[in-house]
Every structure is written in C-alpha cells, then in structure tokens.
Amino acid sequence: MSKAAVLDASRPDFDQVIQDIVDYVLDYDVTQSDEAMQTARYCWMDTIGCGLYALNYPACTKMLGPIVPGAEMALGARVPGTAYQLDPVRAAWNIGAMVRWLDYNDTWLAAEWGHPSDNLGAILGLADYLSRQRIARGETPLTMRDVIIAMIKAHEIQGVIALENSFNRVGLDHVMLVRIASTAISAQMLGCNRAETLNAVSHAWLDGSSLRTYRHAPNTGSRKSWAAGDASARGLFLAMMAERGEMGYPSAITAKGWGFQDVSFKGDNLSFKQGYGTYVMENILFKIAFPAEFHAQTAVEAALALHEQVCDRLDDIEKVIIQTQESGDRIINKTGPLNNPADRDHCIQYMVAIPLIFGRLTAEDYEDGVAQDPRVDALRHKMECVEDTRFTREYLEADKRAIGNAVQVCFKDGTTTDNIVVDYPIGHRRRRDEGIPKLVEKFERYVRGKLPEKKAERLLTLCAEQSRFENAGVDEVMQLMAL
Numbered sequence: 243m244s245k246a247a248v249l250d251a252s253r254p255d256f257d258q259v260i261q262d263i264v265d266y267v268l269d270y271d272v273t274q275s276d277e278a279m280q281t282a283r284y285c286w287m288d289t290i291g292c293g294l295y296a297l298n299y300p301a302c303t304k305m306l307g308p309i310v311p312g313a314e315m316a317l318g319a320r321v322p323g324t325a326y327q328l329d330p331v332r333a334a335w336n337i338g339a340m341v342r343w344l345d346y347n348d349t350w351l352a353a354e355w356g357h358p359s360d361n362l363g364a365i366l367g368l369a370d371y372l373s374r375q376r377i378a379r380g381e382t383p384l385t386m387r388d389v390i391i392a393m394i395k396a397h398e399i400q401g402v403i404a405l406e407n408s409f410n411r412v413g414l415d416h417v418m419l420v421r422i423a424s425t426a427i428s429a430q431m432l433g434c435n436r437a438e439t440l441n442a443v444s445h446a447w448l449d450g451s452s453l454r455t456y457r458h459a460p461n462t463g464s465r466k467s468w469a470a471g472d473a474s475a476r477g478l479f480l481a482m483m484a485e486r487g488e489m490g491y492p493s494a495i496t497a498k499g500w501g502f503q504d505v506s507f508k509g510d511n512l513s514f515k516q517g518y519g520t521y522v523m524e525n526i527l528f529k530i531a532f533p534a535e536f537h538a539q540t541a542v543e544a545a546l547a548l549h550e551q552v553c554d555r556l557d558d559i560e561k562v563i564i565q566t567q568e569s570g571d572r573i574i575n576k577t578g579p580l581n582n583p584a585d586r587d588h589c590i591q592y593m594v595a596i597p598l599i600f601g602r603l604t605a606e607d608y609e610d611g612v613a614q615d616p617r618v619d620a621l622r623h624k625m626e627c628v629e630d631t632r633f634t635r636e637y638l639e640a641d642k643r644a645i646g647n648a649v650q651v652c653f654k655d656g657t658t659t660d661n662i663v664v665d666y667p668i669g670h671r672r673r674r675d676e677g678i679p680k681l682v683e684k685f686e687r688y689v690r691g692k693l694p695e696k697k698a699e700r701l702l703t704l705c706a707e708q709s710r711f712e713n714a715g716v717d718e719v720m721q722l723m724a725l
Contacts, residue, residue, distance in 0.1 A: 282390035293340035338363025338471025354404035356416035360470035361396035401522030418451035424477025441490025528669030537570035541647035
C-alpha cells in the first residue's frame with residue numbers, strides 16, 4: 243500500500259506580486275511627478291463629467307441608489323448628481339456604474355485593457371465617508387490632493403499589471419484589476435498597516451474574475467456598464483474586512499493547484515517588466531471626442547474625415563475597408579444583429595457607419611432610434627475589417643502605445659476615397675496640447691448640464707487651477723455635486 247502524500251501546512255511569505263503592490267501603495271511618493279498630479283486632476287474632472295452625463299439615461303439611473311428602498315444613512319457617502327447618501331460600499335457601486343455607463347471615461351491599452359478611473363468609485367465613496375466622519379468628530383476632512391494621489395496609485399496598479407498579462411485571452415474580464423487596485427488603495431486610505439493591507443490584497447486575488455462573455459457576441463449586454471462599479475465596491479468591502487482583522491492568504495496567487503495562476507491563468511506565471519511609479523497616469527488615454535470602445539477611436543476619427551465625401555453617395559458604395567490592430571480585430575469586429583447599446587458600442591463597423599452617414603458619434607447614437615435607420619446596417623454589411631500588422635506592433639511598443647486605424651471607401655464605379663490613417667487618438671499623451679482644452683470643455687458641458695448654476699460655477703472654479711483643486715476639501719466638493 244502506497245503512503246499518502248503529507249501536506250506541509252507551513253504558511254509561506256506573501257506572494258511577491260502582493261508584496262510589491264502593498265509596498266507601492268504604502269511607501270511610494272507619487273507627488274514627485276508634477277505631470278502625474280496635473281493629469282490626475284484632469285482625469286478626475288473627466289471621470290466625474292462622464293458620470294454626470296450618464297445620469298441622463300434611465301437604464302443607468304434605475305440601477306442607482308440603495309440596494310433596497312430606504313437603506314440610506316446619515317453622513318453616508320454622497321453620489322454625485324443625486325440626493326443619495328449611502329454606505330461607502332454601495333456608494334462605490336453607484337459612482338463606478340455612473341462613470342462606466344457610457345464607455346466614455348479613460349482607457350489603458352496593453353496586453354490587457356481597462357479603465358483605471360473606474361477605481362474612483364471606491365476612492366471617492368470612501369473619501370467622502372471618511373471626511374464626513376472626521377468632520378463629525380471635529381477633525382479635518384480629506385482633501386482632493388488625497389483623492390488624486392489615490393487615483394494615481396490605483397491607475398498604476400491596474401495599468402502595470404495589464405502591461406504584460408492578458409487576462410482576456412483566458413476569458414477573464416479586466417474588472418478584476420479594478421477590484422485589486424481598489425482593494426489596495428482603500429486599505430491605505432483606511433489606515434491599514436502593512437499586514438492588514440497584505441491580507442486585503444490577497445482576498446482581491448482570491449476572488450478570481452468575472453467572465454468576459456457579457457462583453458462579446460452573442461451575450462453583449464449592459465452588465466459591462468456596471469461591472470467595474472461592482473468590482474470597485476468589492477475592493478472597498480475587502481479592505482474594510484481586512485481592517486476589522488480578517489486573515490489573509492499568502493500564496494493566493496502561486497499556491498500549487500489552488501492559487502490564481504493554476505486555477506484561472508492556465509498555469510502561467512504573472513509577468514512584470516517594470517515596477518510601480520507614475521507611468522500609467524502620465525500615459526493614460528482619454529476618450530475626449532467619442533464615447534466609443536477605445537480600439538475604434540481613431541477609426542471613428544478617420545470615418546468622420548470622410549463624411550463629406552460619402553454622405554451623399556451611400557448607395558454608390560461597394561465596400562468600406564477598415565484596417566485595425568489585432569486587439570480591435572479580435573474584440574470589436576462584429577457582424578450580425580446588434581441588440582442593444584452595449585452591443586453597438588463594441589462593434590467597430592457600427593462605430594464607423596454612424597460618422598460616415600451622420601458626421602458624428604454621440605452616446606445617443608447607440609440608442610434604438612438611430613440604430614434602426616436602415617442605412618446603418620446596409621453600410622455595415624459592406625465593410626471588411628482586417629488587421630494591419632504595423633498597427634498591432636506599434637500598439638504594444640512602450641514608446642508609442644499607438645491605437646491606429648485606417649478607413650477607405652470604395653465606390654461601384656471603381657473610384658475610392660483616400661485611405662485615412664490615424665495612429666493616435668486625440669486623448670493620447672502625444673496629443674495632450676490639443677486634447678486637454680477639449681476635455682475641459684467636455685467636463686464643463688456635463689457639469690452645467692446637471693448641477694445648479696451656482697454649484698456648477700463653484701465646482702468649475704475649484705477645478706480650474708491645480709493648487710486650488712488640491713487644497714479643496716472632499717466634503718465641499720461632494721456637497722457641490724449633491725442635489
């Protein structure tokens with residue numbers, strides 16, 4: 243009779259991946275980078291603007307508020323653009339869902355992609371809650387400087403993990419990175435020590451990940467609009483559990499047979515080629531011109547440039563050729579019926595058809611009223627979407643991070659338009675001088691569209707200058723956005 247293997251129950255040190263995240267969150271001074279701090283202010287503005295804009299859509303607002311009627315709390319965290327005061331975890335869910343609803347907030351593209359400002363749900367919900375508790379005790383509230391420092395660190399954690407590790411290739415959704423980053427930064431904001439923060443982050447890895455199927459045909463749906471809010475709320479919840487003394491799991495990632503790598507990552511090791519600093523915030527991609535999945539942003543820009551040449555010749559079009567990167571070809575090259583707005587804003591053919599026909603692409607253009615125009619599907623059927631290897635290569639090059647697309651229209655008489663190539667969208671770091679003024683205009687438009695005039699003016703004044711913004715109290719800013 244063979245002897246059964248004896249398991250060693252000795253607890254190992256925490257996985258190095260977990261330790262690196264925690265040491266960065268607790269020890270690294272991101273304020274050394276003026277560029278990161280400035281960009282984080284613009285990022286906060288853009289993220290809040292996107293959330294306020296989303297409140298125009300009943301599909302979003304019906305999901306907001308307490309989980310059951312009446313479950314609000316005095317001195318709770320406020321949800322911008324609403325009258326809700328909620329426990330901070332539910333507030334994080336609300337804020338995160340608002341921010342992501344229209345696919346209009348910032349983006350990070352690498353081996354994995356995602357939207358690091360999704361972490362603002364946990365950061366802002368917790369910052370407001372902590373500030374109100376402090377004020378109630380006669381103490382000083384947090385400032386917006388605290389908020390943007392937290393944002394820089396959350397961006398960095400999510401973005402650096404994404405640089406070399408493709409979770410989408412094993413079917414996992416990128417919101418797991420929101421949960422991990424939100425857990426780490428929430429623990430730091432709560433004042434957790436190193437041991438407690440290690441425990442918290444280990445739980446974030448234990449949770450694994452949602453499946454990506456709600457982002458792809460044939461299951462594309464509105465869950466993709468609240469999944470990040472769910473993830474940031476979960477991250478805050480895990481941090482609050484660790485603050486209460488909940489134990490951690492040191493080899494949550496590497497445990498043989500049972501850890502994240504073996505169970506969810508096909509046995510591969512996580513890969514890192516750089517440490518954590520301020521790289522991600524400095525290079526973040528803003529969605530300034532179009533609420534469109536980011537791999538298609540430059541395709542929309544190219545199509546818009548062709549609108550005048552083709553809008554009166556739609557019946558004469560034989561085909562439309564779209565060249566894109568491998569990632570775009572894999573995730574948003576989509577044929578067949580599109581069933582809802584979430585389906586449409588992840589279809590490159592739809593996002594090219596609208597500007598070719600109408601000369602625009604807005605959030606309203608994903609709704610049924612526009613989608614049912616017969617010209618849209620007729621034009622989609624004439625499109626060919628193919629990978630361009632240069633676009634793919636430069637998408638991954640660290641000194642470029644391009645997101646190139648090209649669009650060309652071919653007519654039945656044998657003539658063609660120019661092949662319009664756009665390598666960098668207006669929200670790219672290489673186009674900051676052009677993009678930031680438009681980002682500020684976008685923010686002002688959505689603030690004025692939702693908040694009372696006096697509150698809007700005060701908020702815009704606070705946000706217009708770096709030191710004034712950083713010194714503003716979180717409580718004051720949240721009160722300005724409360725209805």
